[in-house]
């Protein structure tokens with residue numbers, strides 16, 4: 191098992207590397223599919239250290255998503271009241287915990303790789319400065335602000351805290367990037383593309399045919415007897431503008447000013463920005479959940495995975511919790527490696543990979559009935575604890591490794 195370090199009178203997670211030969215795992219289940227689908231029950235420091243020497247993994251991870259402890263100063267329980275994990279560090283202790291792990295993650299990433307680190311306002315700025323050092327400031331791609339819950343009625347004298355943050359870095363200047371788009375809503379379509387073309391019924395908006403800055407070439411010269419407005423140039427050469435006009439793509443105002451028609455049908459959607467409002471954490475009785483605290487919204491994970499990896503790529507979450515990133519990766523046809531140190535987390539993931547999630551309401555029922563806790567890794571006991579009619583739904587195959 192991972193070596194614990196004691197600070198004061200309490201134990202914290204391992205902070206330094208073990209010699210490679212001292213890290214030993216036993217494999218409990220076997221993956222019957224091709225590719226890499228691995229779950230490690232261990233301190234991630236040991237797993238990351240070991241993966242450095244694994245030729246199928248080191249330098250080959252396309253995407254890392256982590257949602258580590260936030261140093262909230264509290265301990266988290268599952269919906270059925272078991273201790274999930276402790277989140278009480280000091281600042282220095284927390285930063286050295288993160289530094290050594292982030293350095294290893296940096297090495298594991300491929301040259302097209304990216305890392306997303308999910309944090310709250312407690313530590314995000316400290317970790318940002320540290321990641322600038324490890325990944326390079328030039329590889330900082332952005333910080334996503336996520337709305338995590340509905341508005342709160344705070345009794346404290348401050349603003350309701352409804353956001354958390356995701357730091358996004360790439361390993362090099364050339365990461366995998368499939369630009370994400372949001373679909374147009376009817377309301378936004380009406381506002382942004384207000385015109386309908388006579389005869390074709392195509393929706394469009396009008397935009398200028400010129401852009402700021404002067405040019406000496408064709409785009410700075412006369413078109414239809416007109417020069418571009420002062421200090422501007424045509425966006426296209428006069429030849430191209432002629433062709434667009436022949437195709438009906440130029441709108442002429444009553445006083446003879448040209449505007450370009452931009453059609454809705456050619457838009458891929460609204461490019462996603464860095465404020466995400468649609469991925470609140472689970473909040474209603476019908477939502478499917480695992481019962482693990484801090485479980486993240488799976489659709490948010492799917493967006494990240496689709497944007498920063500391709501099918502068949504390797505995704506790593508070494509603070510896996512309830513396994514949201516792993517299930518999202520599996521559903522999107524990626525390979526994956528998950529790691530968690532906690533017994534409850536691993537039990538939750540094992541259960542989820544076999545049976546999926548359940549409506550949140552089930553946990554309320556469970557509380558009333560005072561059902562006993564489920565033993566770890568005994569799949570029969572998982573099925574006993576489910577409704578009789580429930581049969582394994584996910585049946586995802588994977589290799590389970592336990593540290594010895």
Ligand SMILES: C[S@@+](CC[C@H](N)C(=O)[O-])C[C@H]1O[C@@H](n2cnc3c(N)ncnc32)[C@H](O)[C@@H]1O
Pocket residue numbers: 203204232233234235257258259274275482483484485486487508509510511512513514515529530531532535
């Ligand atoms: C915030 S939770 C992750 C939740 C997850 N994103 C989800 O959707 O369920 C953080 C997890 O990190 C795990 N953890 C903390 N320290 C760890 C360590 N040294 N090695 C592996 N896992 C660790 C905890 O057990 C906990 O499950």
